Amino acid sequence: MMWRSTLMAVLLLKASLVPGVSLAVPTAVFTRAAPPAGAIAIVGASVVNVEDGSVIPNAVVLIEGDRIKAVGPASTVNLPADVHKIRMDGKWLVPGLLNMHTHFGLKLPGPAGAALENETEMQLVLRMAENARQSLYAGVTTVRLVGEEHGSDFALKAAIDNGTALGPRIQTAGEIIATTGGHGFLEADGVAELSKAVRTQIKNGATWIKVAISGGISDSHGSIAASTMTHDEMKTVIEVAHRNGAKVTAHNGSPVAADEALELGIDCFEHAYHLTEKQLRTMKARGAWLVPTAVVTDEGAMEFFRKIGSPPWYLERVKSTRVDHLKMLQTAVKLGVNIALGTDQFPFEPNAGTTATVREAELYVTAGMTPLQALQAATLKPATMLEMDKEVGSLKPGHYADIIAVNANPAQDIAALRTLNFVMKGGQVVRHDQPLP
């Protein structure tokens, strides 16, 4: 294992140049697909059960291969003789976070986006791989991609799955489908073209279909509230996806389009800036999902939009949407609509002194969730939405060992997620900040 100790040495050398501070960067990066040989036990930490908020103090999490073998009080878990122990005294363990609205290839209006205008497909996928890596370091171990281009997402997912790239587990929707002039990359009109567009994404590996049924916040033309699809077109997208086992989520800012989509059995809405209480009640009754992306219109994002040089018209659009967005979210929380965390910014994007992912969870508490509910929206709920709740989203035997550590109990105070200092994905430590000697 020469390569590993060499890498460690290089990173420790770098760290030694910054005396007296704890590492803000990972101390070790393992890009192998295969989990480490032998069992690992994380000992000394408190484990948070995200289902009910209960805590196991002085817990042991026993990991074999890429899965959790046992979780319990130290006195109840038998450890194999040759187990490798990771001491985490004083830390709190929660499942790796899930972010359900991500674009690793995100480009927005302004100079930063314009600089990527001539980006080739090869450059795109490398940039996405870097964003995937940063997301994992930020504690996000599973993402749903809801709009990428040129099949870059399928290539990246394959590379992460086989261990040639480091990043979160991915479910993806492929390209955003829209009618001509709509808020999407893949334009298709009418029943035949839309059927083909949906089937093509699924053939390429999409487990979700992302469809734009209204204008978008980053469009320079048209109204966000415009309903752009005919009834037959929307029906086709949803029906063809469902017949092929994929779920459908919509980018939507239109109340009219929302009514129609709910009627037709849509599974999920993104952003949902202008949904009414009546529509939220229908979502609750039908078990439809809401991915709020509250950070996008929150004040904390303004710093980011100014940094990337977003034009004034864009900032105005964001501001004009903020009041409706927060009000909608408060109502959704009050009604108990299924909410899964998503940011529409890079999961690791700096926002209000933390990452967009953590800030998003904090905003759910601002909108009325308890800290435990916000933690569930970042773990258990999205795992359920993805039908991966037997694999990720809670720390249970048989689940992937996707684990993060923080300095306090986030089920009591969600801001504890700001203190993230350890990330494990599938039994591999990808980040472990250590105080310097």
Ligand SMILES: [Zn+2]
């Ligand atoms: Zn988006």
